[in-house]
Amino acid sequence: MTLTELKAIQLAELFSALSDASRVRIISLLLDGELGVNALAEKLTMTESAVSHQLRGLRQMRFVRARKAGRQVFYRLDDDHIEKLYRMGLEHVEHK
Amino acid sequence: MTLTELKAIQLAELFSALSDASRVRIISLLLDGELGVNALAEKLTMTESAVSHQLRGLRQMRFVRARKAGRQVFYRLDDDHIEKLYRMGLEHVEHK
DNA sequence: GTAATATATGAACACTTGCTCAACTATTCA
DNA sequence: TGAATAGTTGAGCAAGTGTTCATATATTAC
Numbered sequence: 001m002t003l004t005e006l007k008a009i010q011l012a013e014l015f016s017a018l019s020d021a022s023r024v025r026i027i028s029l030l031l032d033g034e035l036g037v038n039a040l041a042e043k044l045t046m047t048e049s050a051v052s053h054q055l056r057g058l059r060q061m062r063f064v065r066a067r068k069a070g071r072q073v074f075y076r077l078d079d080d081h082i083e084k085l086y087r088m089g090l091e092h093v094e095h096k
Numbered sequence: 097m098t099l100t101e102l103k104a105i106q107l108a109e110l111f112s113a114l115s116d117a118s119r120v121r122i123i124s125l126l127l128d129g130e131l132g133v134n135a136l137a138e139k140l141t142m143t144e145s146a147v148s149h150q151l152r153g154l155r156q157m158r159f160v161r162a163r164k165a166g167r168q169v170f171y172r173l174d175d176d177h178i179e180k181l182y183r184m185g186l187e188h189v190e191h192k
Numbered sequence: 193g194t195a196a197t198a199t200a201t202g203a204a205c206a207c208t209t210g211c212t213c214a215a216c217t218a219t220t221c222a
Numbered sequence: 223t224g225a226a227t228a229g230t231t232g233a234g235c236a237a238g239t240g241t242t243c244a245t246a247t248a249t250t251a252c
């Protein structure tokens with residue numbers, strides 16, 4: 001199975017989105033439904049700024065989608081592929 | 097689904113192993129069977145040193161396993177979980 | 193209009209990562 | 223023994239990443 005360099009890069013980018021504990025925890029919280037930035041920040045004990053920066057990356061990779069309501073922005077997972085990847089990873093981590 | 101900080105870190109580490117194009121290409125080559133460091137280096141057009149450094153990381157994460165035969169060291173995937181993760185990622189990348 | 197709230201953004205900085213290069217170990221062959 | 227081959231390892235460094243802090247934007251309340 002030879003892989004083009006482009007696809008190798010795309011795959012690496014995909015997995016990079018889950019290669020940081022803060023992002024993993026954001027994904028894990030959004031599995032239960034949408035949350036605003038402030039709620040995420042509180043649950044994660046991170047600053048809103050740090051959360052916002054991470055959400056930006058996740059948004060650009062189409063891992064999450066934003067919905068604006070008044071001055072709040074609610075985020076949710078964009079795609080169930082992400083959930084599958086997450087669960088498969090979790091399974092791997094737990095069965096060792 | 098609340099995730100402990102430890103598991104978030106472990107998950108992030110797992111996905112980190114696939115978060116680099118060189119490592120992704122190594123995994124993709126090893127899907128077809130074991131290969132020595134030199135053969136990997138040639139197929140990847142990377143130095144043996146660079147490949148060896150990456151293999152070290154993959155070994156530590158138990159993504160690959162080494163078999164020594166004379167002065168050669170053959171690497172293969174350690175676990176079919178990795179293959180599943182890889183294929184799921186590839187599917188995601190290709191269906192967009 | 194002003195003030196308060198919710199989020200986004202850019203710069204700066206510490207930390208991490210992946211490579212190169214040189215030196216090293218281990219094995220085979222003569 | 224010595225030379226050649228296969229791979230590993232550590233130092234050094236450029237590039238990338240995640241956070242903080244200050245500032246900016248957008249919306250709501252007054």
